[in-house]
Amino acid sequence: MKLLLTDSGVTNPSIHAALVGMLDRPIAESHALCIPTGMYGHPRAGLDRAWQFISGTSENPMVDLGWKSVGVLELTALPSIDADRWVPLVEEADVLLVSGGDVLYLAYWMRESGLTDLLPSLEKTVWVGLSAGSMVMTPEVGEDFIQWRPKTGDISPLGLVDFSIFPHVAPEGMPGNTLAEAESWIQGISGPGYVIDGQTAIAVVDGVVEVVSEGTWQLMRREEVASAGR
Structure with a gap:
C-alpha cells in the first residue's frame, strides 16, 4: 500500500502531484472509497462533519478531486455484513480517502471490521489520510490526541510506519x-515525530518516506528537544 499522510487533505499543487504520481492511472479514471468513520468518535466532529467529508463540501480537498467514482466504506457497518459484499470493492478501489476525527476510534473500527487484516494485500492501493486518517498509521499518538478510549484499553494505532505525526x-x-x-508532545513519544501544517503531507512508498510541503514542518526527536533545553 502507498501512503499519502496529509494534515488537511490535498491542499496544494505539490501534494496533488504526489497523489497523481502514486496512482496507476489519472484521477478521472480512478475509483475511490471514502471512509468517514473517524468523525463519529471525536467530540468536535459528528454527523454534519461526516456528511461534509462524504459529499466533498468540507474545507479538505479529497472526495472532490474529480474521481471517476466515489463510494462510502463505513467501517462500523462491516462486521454486520458478509465480507464478500465489501472486500472485493476495497480490492478494486484505486484509492481510500480517510477522514479525520478520532485516531483511536478509527483504529478500533479498522481492526473490528477486518480492514486492517486486508491492508497488506492492497499493494497498489493509495491510502490518503486526513489528520486522524494519517495518524492512524503511526505507532503512537501521544496523550494530547486521545479523546476516546476503547474498552479493550488498547491505545495503540496501527504502527504501519515508524514515525508519529503532530498535525495542524x-x-x-x-x-x-x-x-x-x-x-511538549514529543516528550511522550518514543520515536521520531513529524510536526506538520495544513500545507504538508508525508508520502510513503515502498518504505521510502518523503515530506511533500508548501508550508511548515519539522522532524522532532525527544532527545534532541531535551538536549536543546526546550
Missing part, C-alpha cells in the same frame, strides 16, 4: 497547535 501546527496566535505544544 500553526504560527503563534493562529488557530491550531503551537510549536511549543509539539515540543
